[in-house]
Amino acid sequence: MSDLLERLRERGWRMTSQRRVVAEVLDGDHVHLTADEVHARAAERLPEISRATVYNALGELVLLGEVVEVVTEGRAKRYDPNAHRPHQHLVCSSCGTIRDVHPTGDPLADLPAEERFGFTVSDAEVVYRGLCPSCA
Amino acid sequence: MSDLLERLRERGWRMTSQRRVVAEVLDGDHVHLTADEVHARAAERLPEISRATVYNALGELVLLGEVVEVVTEGRAKRYDPNAHRPHQHLVCSSCGTIRDVHPTGDPLADLPAEERFGFTVSDAEVVYRGLCPSCA
DNA sequence: ATCCTACGATGGACAGAATCCAAGTCAATA
DNA sequence: TATTGACTTGGATTCTGTCCATCGTAGGAT
Incomplete structure (x- = not known):
C-alpha cells in the first residue's frame, strides 16, 4: 500500500x-x-x-x-503524484496519453546568463510531444 | 508592415x-x-x-x-505569433510575465531511446520558471 | 469511553475561459 | 452585380475552478 x-x-x-x-x-x-x-x-x-x-x-x-x-x-x-522523483513528460499529440520520462542533462545549464533577462531562474519543465505506438 | x-x-x-x-x-x-x-x-x-x-x-x-x-x-x-523561429519561454512565477528565450543544446537529444516508450517523438517544449527582476 | 472544538466537508452559488449555435452578413469569384 | 458559401455575431452553454456559510467529525483532553 x-x-x-x-x-x-x-x-x-x-x-x-x-x-x-x-x-x-x-x-x-x-x-x-x-x-x-x-x-x-x-x-x-x-x-x-x-x-x-x-x-x-x-x-x-x-x-x-x-x-x-x-x-x-x-x-x-x-x-x-510522482513528485518525489524529478521527471518530465512525454505526451501523445493524438490521444493525449502521458508518460513520465527521465531525460539526461540539465536544461537549466542550457540557458546562458544573457538569455535570462535578470530573472532568477529556478526550474525548467520539459514537455516532449510525439505519437504513441497506438496512434502512429 | x-x-x-x-x-x-x-x-x-x-x-x-x-x-x-x-x-x-x-x-x-x-x-x-x-x-x-x-x-x-x-x-x-x-x-x-x-x-x-x-x-x-x-x-x-x-x-x-x-x-x-x-x-x-x-x-x-x-x-x-513568433512561431517561425524556434524558441522557448521564461515565465515569472509571481507576475506571469513571459520572455522568449533561446537555450543552447537540443532537449530531444537528451531523451534516450529506452525512455521513449515506442513514441515517435517530434518536439520538445521547455518552460523556464523563476522570478523576474521586479518581483525578486 | 466520552466530550470538545478547531479543522475539514458539503453543496450551491459564483466566476473566468472557451465553445456552440442559429441567424445575419459579406468577400471573392464569375 | 449577383451569387454563394464561408465568416461573424451575441447570447446560451459547457467546462474548470473558487468561495462561503453551515454542518460534521478527527483526535486530543478528560
Missing part, C-alpha cells in the same frame, strides 16, 4: 475518509488524472464526496509537495 | 476586417497576449468584433502554424 498515506500522517495531515480516498486514488506511477477524474474515482468508493473537497485535498497535496500540477493543452490541470 | 498578413493571404486565408485586425494585433516580437487581450486591442479598432470571432481566428492561426498557444499556470492561454 501507499507510503504516501504514511508520509502524510507523519507530517500531521489530519486524516479523514475523504482525504484518504483522494490520496489512494492518486497513488502510483504514470498517474496523471484531472481533478474531475480524481473526483469520479473517489466517488466510486465514497459516493457523497464533493468536488470542493477533492479540490481542497489536491491543493494541499500540491502545497505539501507530494503532488505536482501538470498543465497540458487540454483545459483541465492534471495531478501527478 | 506585417509579412504575417502577406503569408496568410498567399495561403488563401479569406481576409475579413476582423481577421486582419486580429493578425495585426498579434504581429511582433515578445507578444504573448491572452484571447481577451487580443479581443480588447482588436476592439479598439473594430468596436463590434465579438469574442467568438477572436477565438475562431486564433484557432485558425494556430492550425496554420502561424501562432503558438502557450499554456501558463492557472491563467488563460497566451498566443505567441
